[in-house]
Amino acid sequence: MTNIYKSAENSKSLRKLAESTTLAGLFSLAAVMVPNGAIADEAAEINEDTGFEEIVVTSRKRSESMYDVPISINVVSESMIENMGATDFTDLLRSVPSLTAYQNGPGRTRIFIRGIANGGGNDNDTQNQETVSIYLDEIPISLGAMNPELSLFDLDRVEVLRGPQGTLYGAGAMAGTIRLVSKKPNLSEIEGKAEAELSTVRHGTENYGFKGLVNVPIIEDKIAIRASGYFRHNGGYIDNVATGEKDINDGSTKGVKIAVRAMITEEFTADFSFFHHDYSDNGRPEDFDATPLFTRDSTSFDGYDDEMQIYNMTLNYDLGWANLVSSSSYFDRHIINRRSLDLLFTLALPPGITPHELVDDTTLDVFAQEVRLSSTTDSDLQWTVGGYFDKKDTLYLNTFPVPGADAVLGIPSSDFGAPADHLFFGFDDLTVKTFAIFGEAYYSIDQFTITAGLRYFNWQQDIDFFQSGLFNGGSNSDPRPQSKEDGFNPKLNISFDVNDNMLVYAQVARGFRYGGINGAIPEAVCADELADVEREGGDTRFFDSDKTWNYEVGAKGTTEDGKLSYNAAYFYIKWQDMQTSRSFDCGFGFRENVGGATSQGIEVELNAHLTEGLTLSLGGSYTNSELSEDVPNLSAVKGDRAPFVPEYSFNGSAEYVFPIANNMDAFIWANLQYVGERFTEFNRTTANDRKMEEYTIANLRIGVEWENLEISLFANNLLDSHGVVRALRRPPFDPDAAIRVEPRTIGVTVRSNF
Template sequence: MEYTQTIKHTFQNTSANAFAKTRIALFVATIIGSSAIQAQESASPGVAEQVEYERVVVTSRKRSESMNDVPISINVVSEDLINNLGASDFTDLIGVVPSLTAYQNGPGRTRLSIRGVANGGGNDNDTQNQETVGIYLDEIPISMGGMNPELALFDLKRVEVLRGPQGTLFGAGSMTGTVRLVSNDPNLSEFEGKYEASASTIEHGSQNASLKALVNVPIIEDKLAVRVSAYYLDNGGYIDNSLTGEKDLNDGNAKGAKLSALYIPSDELSIEMSLLHHDYSDNGRPVDIDSTPLFVRDYPSFDGYDDTMDIGNLTLTYDLDWAELVSSTSYFDRSIVNPRSLDLLIESALPPSVTPHELIDFTDSKVIVQEFRLASISDSDLQWTVGVYADKKDVFYENTFPVPGVDAILGTPSSDFGAPVDHLYYGFDDLTVKTYAVFGELYYDIGDFSITGGLRYFNWEQNIEFYQSGLFNGEANSDERPKGSVDGFNPKLNVSYHLNRDNLVYAQAAKGFRYGGINGAVPVSVCADELAEVERDGGDTRFFDPDEIWNYEVGVKGSDSKGTISYNATYFHINWTDMQTSRSFECGFGFKENVGDATSKGIELEVTVKPIEGLTLSAGGAYINTSLDADVPNLGAQKGDAAPFVPETSFTASAEYSMQLNENIEGFGWMNLQYTDDRFTEFSKENENYRKMDAYTLANLRLGVRFSGYEISLFANNLLDDDGVVRAIDRPPFDPPASIRVTPRTVGVTFRGGF
């Protein structure tokens, strides 16, 4: 077919090697696309173009478009699916979005990855963690390395998961994709509200309870409205401490409120403002020790977590008639207290008279972001979006290891090592990062063909001051670090062909990138031999460079004319170069470095079918193979070793059915199944910390009725009570063999209402 030849031509001009690796996928895409058209025409000959149905609108390219018209791989999690899942934060969505995976270390300590670009490891609080997946709340970037915030999913239109590099429009943090939480706007014409109450019981644990509510008030009809929402989640626990007798120690709560306002003073200008406050705290990590029964641990140190954040945004939109001018100003202020048990280390290195105490990390971050962009709104075949972006991030990180009475027991004051009294370690990082960028995308239609070209110029600078001290550091040091800086260009090329109004096939080549960083000093007094080995190999522990990917993909997406069948299929091939990895020394310290290249390739597939009125069937899955391209001695890894924490196969399937029970009552049922394949904690089986995490399956169920604007439902999450491991831990003498598991079976009831 003609569109196939055009895609071939484009890929040959972009990268002959890339095209050679995607010929099979192009052929498959052609077959699928052609079959979809034939099925559509045979189902409704002659009337397909006259039938209208509700289209899913997304803003993935920072303009409102039908999802079927956007030639990239997008998964949209609807508000209904969020409600059926009972999802409290974005990690609850991981199992229902093909190709989205995570390295999890407890609530608020999750690193997302897309399409297998992951290498695990590292300290959660490390200020130098550079994310590969950007997370946005509307216009506000909120991603933060290994500490991505877990905001409650309430009053959202949808969650958009954009797979593949999004660096042109969203920058370095979107190296492999972007997750966008899209809120409902204030309603200018109607007074409305909704509320929700839920209660449930966790198998082997305690109870959950939650309250959520919102009200929307038009103050000046069609001119000014205010929307206020609030939530409180009391989360039960299920981890017991056999040493202290404490039950369900990982219980916690989340609470927050959001105020948003929309003001339209004229036909040309709209002003939208939002303020959000969020608090989360718990009494311990959901970690159980492998040598004990499930959901039990036996160490005394407290490792509860506290997370407070304030997020604000002001967006001005002005209609110039020929283009739309947008100014977005965002503010993000977050404070984290993240204790961690090091009891095993104390037991192995210090006298028995030393009482174990947790290591405590404090992180305070303040970020200011400004973006201006201009997007065409004419009917021309040439459309475009251009903009400028700047941000400034200040992060202060304090790493303390207080052990009461340790100076007297050891007979050596901590001050001899530059630390405060009774501190085995004390250190801090004071970090300032400044970024600016200029970006643009052009969209040109030639009949049924569309060509998209994108480019982003970026400039990044980082300064850091640090101090490290204490007995476990061996000395006090504050060696001056080099200033970090990098600039460059990030391109994208996309060619698509509309098979008809509702179906298209596309091919894309895009670069994804993330910034490098500056490592703290590794103390010579305790790590001399290992430092000498790095120096002999020509390495440098002071800093690490950016890494990048080239993502090549072909896909087909669309629906039949009535919207009863929709689908999305993508084949991708990723070349990942200069991987940023964390190297751990036996002395307990480590650093980030660029070692090795990898290749990730796979398939993403999603299908939704509505065979009869009231019934919706959906299924999706991903096959991902990410492996090293060559031996990496520093990781003890060999060519062909698979990336850690990435399942080779995953899939999800669900069925929802609703029917009128009588004139006033509608009944509904929803079932969902999620499968996650085996995963591993390290590249190499020879690594002493290597552990296998077995495959697991989650089943979820919700049954309920709707009447007079109300809904009551019974639900069971993890119905089969699977104890699947999402994170395996084993790094003596710092961490004993342990696991973080999926939440046990949770059964409860939800009541929703509105006006």
């Protein structure tokens, strides 16, 4: 199949894309000497025979044209990231059909694909596990509701793999996988790039940021180093009417990445990388329902600090008949999340105690090792086999320090097993070990290709709990028995090359998310609710893994002249033993398995080159995700829609590039994003359910390019939509609140490269 994506001869938009790639500090990744059969770093290549551009991806852990991969995959290129001015996941992924993303602030992002969303649970819960796995290159970085908000600078592309990816990516990929693919050091050329941005937010203050990178060959064609760094200040736009403070949700991000590539021999390449990221803010971007838009009335403290380091070593050896890859990663992260509990002081505590915050302190250490072997011969049979191991240690401290509490109450906290002036003190100490063996084989018979994959997994989990303090009714330590499980994830795919430009496929695949151990619930304050669960035959101590079976058919390809490309899929998913969170009135809760759900829908993407310099991209999805049976524990019935999933979503963008002088082009880029209505609960009639109305966002960017310089003006959320991305129902401790899309932001960006 000849895969044509864009015309290099007829489209100045393509030339702009190539220039944007240059602006990012990559003159030609094709010049990087990657051994035969190694995973390629470049996202795009020009087909010399046709003069057209192909999108190259590594979603199946081998270098392939996007239109040769018989799965539903969306690729967000560097040019698209720059046009959108995307600084976080929610900005970037809002343009991907069948994907929903929301956040409680940077570093607190939840992602759902194809309607596999159950919501609920404490975002800081160590057992609030993901349904979508996230990788930075070879490194797994997912963390439930606290997925890290990494800088999108110096990325080659973002690959979104829709549907279960359980054979190659394992647990947590039951709905899909997102891969952030970095640019690799260039062994042959010195490169550099600098970027500055200044903008202002309506209802708020200024944003400003700086980014830079340099690539230097230490020994030409042998060793190179690539270093990049960034700093960004996010201006706040939420005011505190209780204290008079303005723009309290301001924050800052900074980071550095260093990558080294060494071509040891023609067959052996070693890549080393280090990444440091640091984010902090003074409060979540939420406003209260009881106060005016973009305001709140907290009297205690909010804030969030998130620091992480990521280390990776990837060794790549070409054996001639196969490519051997070893990836060793270490990831550590420390998060401090401070949350106000104003109403608690108003209603429950005596005068004389100063309002203070609930503090969640999470430390995460992850080691991951993968070794895989992929065939490289010119044969009808291709294959990939490998092994995977990881160990994740998580220590979660949940504390409620209240200065002066012991003196005012006349009761020392130590009487309840807690440190001085702590109304609550507890921790979860969690260790999870995962082992897997996986393989996929691809066999071609004429125009047919059959893909079969299988992954054997084995995981075990150990956890210790400790809880103390007045609000816990005393102290208790509860070491739990080990939780463990093993099993298989199969996959079968049949694809057919209709002609050189069109591929159709059918696939069935299984995904899973491992189970776990719930935290201890104090009987002293939750006796009635615990008795209810016992009468139901439930167990608050454990919950099992849940699984998805995904059935889909799809088509992708281009017209013969390459001016139109398309990607469409229909999916039907059965979700079994669904994990959900149940909350008690006593303020505690647990995760449990309840019933099942189905999700079915259609996703479509089109890219068209209408005239010279003018391109159009359209994407949309329909998703019907609902319970397949009654779930009394959720007060929900068959047919209730899944929370946080819009039935319809749509996005479209257009770009026009035209010359205005010698070596100078101008461009106009416009984008429209529509998100349908969503709800926060399965049951529409419960007091906890909140409706999030549909909203539309318009973005615009205009600019000029001259040689190595680009200057652009932009307006994000041009129409100043107040769309709600997350509604929060939080009594009794705080009033209802909403997190909205960032108000209209207008600014300027300057980029230069050498």
